[in-house]
Amino acid sequence: MTETKPRYHHGDLPSTLLHSARVLLEQDGIAALKLRAITRHAGVSATAATPHFGNLSGVLSALAAIGFNELTAAMSNTAHKTMRDIGLAYIRFAIANPGLFTLMFRNDSVDRTTPDLKNASEKALACLAHLPSDTPSSSPLDKAAQMASAWAKVHGLAILAIDGQLQALTPQPLTPILLEKLLANTLSLK
Amino acid sequence: MTETKPRYHHGDLPSTLLHSARVLLEQDGIAALKLRAITRHAGVSATAATPHFGNLSGVLSALAAIGFNELTAAMSNTAHKTMRDIGLAYIRFAIANPGLFTLMFRNDSVDRTTPDLKNASEKALACLAHLPSDTPSSSPLDKAAQMASAWAKVHGLAILAIDGQLQALTPQPLTPILLEKLLANTLSLK
DNA sequence: GGGGCATCTTTACAGTGTAAAAATATAAAG
DNA sequence: CTTTATATTTTTACACTGTAAAGATGCCCC
Secondary structure, eight states, X not given: OOOSOOOSSSSOHHHHHHHXXXXXXXXXXXXXXXXXXXXXXHTSXXXXXXHHHSXXXXXXXXXXXXXXXXXXXXXXXXXXXXXXXXXXXXXXXXHHSHHHHHHHTOTTTSOTTSHHHHHHHHHHHHHHHTXXXXXXXXXXXXXXXXXXXXXXXXXXXXXXXXXXXXXXXXXXXXXXXXXXXXXXXXXXXX | OXXXXXXXXXXXXXXXXXXXXXXXXXXXXXXXXXXXXXXXXXXXXXXTTHHHHSSHHHHHHHHHHHHHHHHHHHHHTOSSOSHHHHHHHHHHHHHHSHHHHHHHTOTTTSOTTSHHHHHHHHHHHHHHHTOOOSSOOOSHHHHXXXXXXXXXXXXXXXXXXXXXXXXXGOSXXXXXXXHHHHHHHHHHOO
């Protein structure tokens, strides 16, 4: 629809395809991420993605890499580099892009050996893993445990929020405002 | 293979199919959970599952329900009803049954409105949600935050463990023994 | 201009899920 | 025991899917 410059046969097809994939993902969920649906949406033939991405997994891996880059950006834009703020940025990203977030951690749809994806995901993980720890850690295993604890809580919370399972924990219906408060409270717990 | 009593046409096909599905899941991962592969493995025609489960989603939902029941049993068999022991049971189950655990939380493969699955998953959640809290909570939102924190940490840890991403946090290679220690340490953190 | 080549389309094929109709065996009724 | 009804399974058919292989298309650079 809104290509920048139609230079080659069809403009730069790779970004067009990724755009289509993202639209479909947001519109109809992760089940709609079929190769033929993506190429159909982009207005090209069914196999047009092959020279650029190889196969479906290639397209989805590229899209997942974009997601990790955006997630990294969101975490980097926080004012305070605290567990609470970075965690909130992480979870807000997940809630704002549930389909993309799900795809990013879907091992069977995505090829994690792709260099782009590997780099992008490692950068995002680094933002979470190198949070300043409040309690001094003695052994390396303790340090790992602290990082695992933070990363697990944030990631777990994001998943629960996306799946709507946090609803089950509160008596009252969970409005967006209340959800934010719940997340902040949860992240503030040590 | 090992039917109890071959009464009907083919024995009780439902459990045979679920057994086949589970074998395929453990052998070849979640991508192998095709309806035709399951029926082929069970030695019946491609559409034999229809009268019992309706469609593929029905089979997978039933299998996921079994998983939740086993998870509940694992958590109920712990000696101490502490965050640490119940959490460890939860994560050990995930590590022992990675495919099944993944399936259980896969929203697009599974139909959560199925009564069996809904009941089973709610029971499992209840085991985690009603842990004794160490710090007295004032508001209901605080209580929800405490439950969310525990549930998120345990679930997040399980996912990280399954994906092998805990490896990235430790300098040394993560042997099973070291993994157990890391999990215990992480769960002991408040 | 005219090769060379990346890009895209066409065609073909093996799989998939599942709806519909036909076949089969069990259970129930007479 | 025979006959009917019903639940179970198979057969058939169809619209999909991903992708390999071969053919067309148009850009780039010498």
